[in-house]
Amino acid sequence: MARPGFVLEVDERTPPLLLHQGEGFRLEKFPLGSRVIYPPDALPRIRDVRAAIRHALANPHGSEPLAELLTPGMKLTIAIDDISLPLPPMQPPDVRQLVLEEVVELAARKGVEDVKLFMANSLHRRMTGPEIKHAVGERIFRSFYPKDLKNHDAEDPDNLLFVGTTDKGEEVELNKRAAESDLVVYVNINLVALDGGHKSVPVGLASYKSVRHHHNVHTLMHSNSYMDPREGRSAIHDSCRRMGKVVADAGIRVFTIETTLNNNTFPEPFGFMNKREWEWSVKEQATYLAAKKLNDLGPSQAKHQIWMRIRSPHGVIGVNAGATDPVHERTLAKLHEQQLVEVDGQSDVMVVGLPYLGPYNVNSIMNPILVHCLGLGYVFNMYRNMPVVRPGGVMIMFHPVPWEFHQVHHPSYVDFFEEVLAESTDPATIESKFEEQYATDPWYIHLYRTSYAYHGVHPFYMWYWGAHALDYLGDVIVVGGNRKACERMGYRAASTFRDALEMAGETVGRSPSISYFHMPPFMIADVR
Amino acid sequence: MAGKRKLVDELRDVAEGWRWGRRPIMPRSAEGVTAPAERWSFPTDWARTPAGRAARDAVLLGAMKPLVWNETAPQVFGLDHLEGMRAPVMFISNHSSHLDATLILTTLPQEWRDRTATAAAKDYFFDVWWRSAFTALVYGGFPIERGGGERATAKARELIRDGWNLVVFPEGTRSPDGWVQRFRHGTARLAIEMEMPVVPIAIIGAYAAMPKGRSWPRSGRPPIRVRYGEPLIPGEDESHQDLSLRMQRAIAELFDEDRTSWWEARRRAASAETPKITGPAGPGWLRVWEGSRPIRRHAKRPTWR
Numbered sequence: 001m002a003r004p005g006f007v008l009e010v011d012e013r014t015p016p017l018l019l020h021q022g023e024g025f026r027l028e029k030f031p032l033g034s035r036v037i038y039p040p041d042a043l044p045r046i047r048d049v050r051a052a053i054r055h056a057l058a059n060p061h062g063s064e065p066l067a068e069l070l071t072p073g074m075k076l077t078i079a080i081d082d083i084s085l086p087l088p089p090m091q092p093p094d095v096r097q098l099v100l101e102e103v104v105e106l107a108a109r110k111g112v113e114d115v116k117l118f119m120a121n122s123l124h125r126r127m128t129g130p131e132i133k134h135a136v137g138e139r140i141f142r143s144f145y146p147k148d149l150k151n152h153d154a155e156d157p158d159n160l161l162f163v164g165t166t167d168k169g170e171e172v173e174l175n176k177r178a179a180e181s182d183l184v185v186y187v188n189i190n191l192v193a194l195d196g197g198h199k200s201v202p203v204g205l206a207s208y209k210s211v212r213h214h215h216n217v218h219t220l221m222h223s224n225s226y227m228d229p230r231e232g233r234s235a236i237h238d239s240c241r242r243m244g245k246v247v248a249d250a251g252i253r254v255f256t257i258e259t260t261l262n263n264n265t266f267p268e269p270f271g272f273m274n275k276r277e278w279e280w281s282v283k284e285q286a287t288y289l290a291a292k293k294l295n296d297l298g299p300s301q302a303k304h305q306i307w308m309r310i311r312s313p314h315g316v317i318g319v320n321a322g323a324t325d326p327v328h329e330r331t332l333a334k335l336h337e338q339q340l341v342e343v344d345g346q347s348d349v350m351v352v353g354l355p356y357l358g359p360y361n362v363n364s365i366m367n368p369i370l371v372h373c374l375g376l377g378y379v380f381n382m383y384r385n386m387p388v389v390r391p392g393g394v395m396i397m398f399h400p401v402p403w404e405f406h407q408v409h410h411p412s413y414v415d416f417f418e419e420v421l422a423e424s425t426d427p428a429t430i431e432s433k434f435e436e437q438y439a440t441d442p443w444y445i446h447l448y449r450t451s452y453a454y455h456g457v458h459p460f461y462m463w464y465w466g467a468h469a470l471d472y473l474g475d476v477i478v479v480g481g482n483r484k485a486c487e488r489m490g491y492r493a494a495s496t497f498r499d500a501l502e503m504a505g506e507t508v509g510r511s512p513s514i515s516y517f518h519m520p521p522f523m524i525a526d527v528r
Numbered sequence: 529m530a531g532k533r534k535l536v537d538e539l540r541d542v543a544e545g546w547r548w549g550r551r552p553i554m555p556r557s558a559e560g561v562t563a564p565a566e567r568w569s570f571p572t573d574w575a576r577t578p579a580g581r582a583a584r585d586a587v588l589l590g591a592m593k594p595l596v597w598n599e600t601a602p603q604v605f606g607l608d609h610l611e612g613m614r615a616p617v618m619f620i621s622n623h624s625s626h627l628d629a630t631l632i633l634t635t636l637p638q639e640w641r642d643r644t645a646t647a648a649a650k651d652y653f654f655d656v657w658w659r660s661a662f663t664a665l666v667y668g669g670f671p672i673e674r675g676g677g678e679r680a681t682a683k684a685r686e687l688i689r690d691g692w693n694l695v696v697f698p699e700g701t702r703s704p705d706g707w708v709q710r711f712r713h714g715t716a717r718l719a720i721e722m723e724m725p726v727v728p729i730a731i732i733g734a735y736a737a738m739p740k741g742r743s744w745p746r747s748g749r750p751p752i753r754v755r756y757g758e759p760l761i762p763g764e765d766e767s768h769q770d771l772s773l774r775m776q777r778a779i780a781e782l783f784d785e786d787r788t789s790w791w792e793a794r795r796r797a798a799s800a801e802t803p804k805i806t807g808p809a810g811p812g813w814l815r816v817w818e819g820s821r822p823i824r825r826h827a828k829r830p831t832w833r
Contacts, residue, residue: 003561004561006557006558006560006561007557008555008557008558009555009556009557010555011555011556011557013553013554013555013556014555015544015545015553016541016542016544016545026533027538027541027542029541029544276558277545278545278553278554278555278558280545282656282657285542285545288542289538289539289542292538293535293538296533
């Protein structure tokens, strides 16, 4: 049985602990009495994933078996989670490939001819051919790309269809082909509790017109935790659920296939990053030292390439198929088994080491706004019930926050950082004053549709993503962060961890309680 | 920016979690969630190859024996019991000092030593590579898990089948006060299962010379006596409890023989009056006090002289 996560109390025997810091990592000594929240060990992987997929397709929850839903002459659309999942990208074969091959095999056997596949990238950047090939596998890629396997285009008026409006007035506009299909099969990877469920079709295949209803400051401020999608806990998930109902009421049949991955994040020789520090063997300690020194001394370009080439050895731990709600319920149960850690009460200070990768910089650069999104948007929200840090507390993040942008992937980010954040960091002000201009800018739309750029509005969403944390926290301190970039975002930069604690003292007093959220791998703190 | 750290600082950080010590450094609150015992065992077969044995002889006879014989004054008795016996046999002994294994291996005749391996606790002697290598090389050591069970003795069985004699300390650990502790049944079970003779050995004075906690013998060349006893052959229907008792009695008789004489010890044994070697009942200090009482510098002369 895999060991559950646990909360360590730092004592004099505790060795210095590993912290990620962008494209780097370090050991850091924590003050005595600090708490360290460790994720559970990786659950054992399913040995025969293909058999598990076949079983899930033949025994779905709340639906007939997939084979019975496939008929000759039907229109079948398959939507697939995009490059933002999983993190880091999986070692081949990607679980999406395995699922797709089973689904397409069934379709072929049942005589379905009209099959289209879409990467459900919503307002994310389009995926390149090699990226799609990695996700779907060579056979699917060769059979369908580029004619019948495409990126979803949220700005193509000819290929979007207005489906309806929710009882709260939220418009649902989807990929036309999907909306007009006899069956939509959604192939998902559920890495965190935020993903999946009704966030798949109504978001992944939607347009800006539709997405803006839940990706806004009001909704995100009222999402107690994005990682707790239970009804009434997260406004964004409630909105998605309403949209899912509209989709169902419009007669769009969705067959959801959700997969869950284990915690096995780093391959060898970085395996030490998956382990608790006092359990490192001499070999792992030597590997740490060698990797650390090489990483510190290596040229930044080469370093970046190496980090981006990491393919994680994630194991599949769950495959469920059928109607969206019962499937997602089971997926979440499995995910919680892998990620939930019980934590007793909140702390004054939350410490995190932000890794080199978030959902929006795969094969790209983590710019300051993405650091904000990863730290305050994702990691801060990895909780149930209440945040790890108390209201008015301090979050200390480790990241270099380089003032760097990927000019192809993140063009609107550059302008957002230079123009918008220079004027205000308040999400509500930014939203009312700038969002529409960026969202409808024809150049950004052109880049989104024809190049590999994130939608013009995407940096706004990244900023809103941290809105709840910005409102909640008393201070945000970044150890090792670029001072100018931090200042622009309203953070404070510290040179060392000790300095950061000293600075935090101004907000939370001289001897604060400290919780170090030891990730990656991902986990959810169940704070009681 | 957090400045680039020097290699020496990094080394210092890593060294805080280093495992040179006997146990990995483990935070207290992590003790309940310790990783399951590693199944991997340090390979020891290399130490029993001809080259390994030659190296062992060089270290044992060239360094360890002169050292122990210089710092203490060992005497050996009863090796004649080995005459006419054939390997494999199991040497069992009371265990009160790190000197014990060295004393047994250096007092065994060459032809016996060549085919003898020592069972050593995996969690102590095989926790870090250098200690594992030392144990394997010098004592022909192989890891045995103290927790018991089938897996614990798998390697021992394999060696016995290959004709190796074993040195086993049935107490499982060194005595904290010099007195003999309860024998664990695993040794007797193994002897019965493998139908092998058990040669009892009493090591007297090793506790006084170098007790648990010391890494060097006391000064003054303290006397130590190693007494080999008559082999015990497990009976056909003998239970492991019975054999275990016989083993303890055999060692007690050797202690008695050392204290008095062979003749007196035999007589007392015949009337089941052999003094116990489990020490006096009473407070801990009393047991240590009695256990560390210096032994006579010379063994008692035989009565018939």
